[in-house]
Amino acid sequence: MKTKDRILLTSLKLFNEQGERNVSTNHIAAYLNISPGNLYYHFRNKNEIVYQLFLQYQAEVQSFMTLPQDGDITYEDKVHYLESILNSMWDYRFLHRDLQHLLQDDATLRDAYRAFSSRTVADGRNILLSMADSGVLLASREQIDALILNIWILVVSWSSFLQSISIQHNEAGTLRKALLKRAIYQIIALEEPFLCDDIKPLLPELKKKYLAGASTDPLTLFPTVLDEVENR
């Protein structure tokens, strides 16, 4: 692997694990056993590393948003694409952990992130509109506008939400995967009231898949204080 790619991969790992603010370019160089000068040969500063990681993340998300719109996509396919997006968001979760700080720090990233947000919301709405056109989604334009914004906020907030409860103390891969799937379950729940009768019979199986054996009870997501509240 080229040094430039190794720097990006290591930065991503350290930013996710420790928070971007707690990781300096010196930390990154030391972790890779290269000199700070070598790192600066590839990246002018930390902002440039963050920006390159954002571009990778953006490319991943956009590749999943541009699904064929010819009507051959099933609801299950759409849900599967959503899962890929959530996985990318988790892989680059440092971006959403303290987004306001990153955006305030770097005008280039700020402009790029805003364009990315608008484009992704617009693309997501187009997917819902095409579902409405083909009769899969029984919702007005107004309802679709509100729905896509609710989906967007859920998706961009999910990894921060998980980290803010207790996931950081239990970083086991299986728990992480189960809780990412839970986001898909929550999005299916957002769409369910609007789905046509042809799709509804598919939902029990899909929901079961994305609950991944967990309880529907949201209080089970707050495990450390569960004993305290379960008998209220």
Place this chain on the structure above:
Amino acid sequence: MKTKDRILLTSLKLFNEQGERNVSTNHIAAYLNISPGNLYYHFRNKNEIVYQLFLQYQAEVQSFMTLPQDGDITYEDKVHYLESILNSMWDYRFLHRDLQHLLQDDATLRDAYRAFSSRTVADGRNILLSMADSGVLLASREQIDALILNIWILVVSWSSFLQSISIQHNEAGTLRKALLKRAIYQIIALEEPFLCDDIKPLLPELKKKYLAGASTDPLTLFPTVLDEVENR
């Protein structure tokens, strides 16, 4: 006003404006024109100030969650309580801006925040369950479980979401108020599919109130790049 209260009020203001990480106890003392020693007489450290502010925030939110459950509450009343909660969340928005950092930094706050989250989600669910019991909300237990989690994530993420788009460049009180109202609009949209026919006629008026003259189009929330995307 007592010095202790002035310290809390000033800390809240500075944390919200500049981010908690960028404000030291020395900054707070200098802003108040008191000595650091005077500040330390009232608070051992910054964590203790954050924790006291959290307790104030918690008390405000819980006062709005414990509405009478005797069926005399109308849907409009419930929406009005929600608005009060959103206002409190905005007033203490530094808490949700980089929550993971605050929780990692202080075990006392961590335990308190988790208990608060679980309790608030449980209380919110009880409100939805009592609406279901009285026939206002036509939803299964499973649907209510998913709905309350979606409402919770929307509410705790809303001020960060606003700040991450462009609100920081346009801190005018009217815009702030309009965008807080938009969160209520989004929550009404979450509940709408489940509301009984008696309530539905109230919704156009309520939605209009909480849209506050704005477009339903979510892309209008990303104003700085609007030109770029509106003709897509």
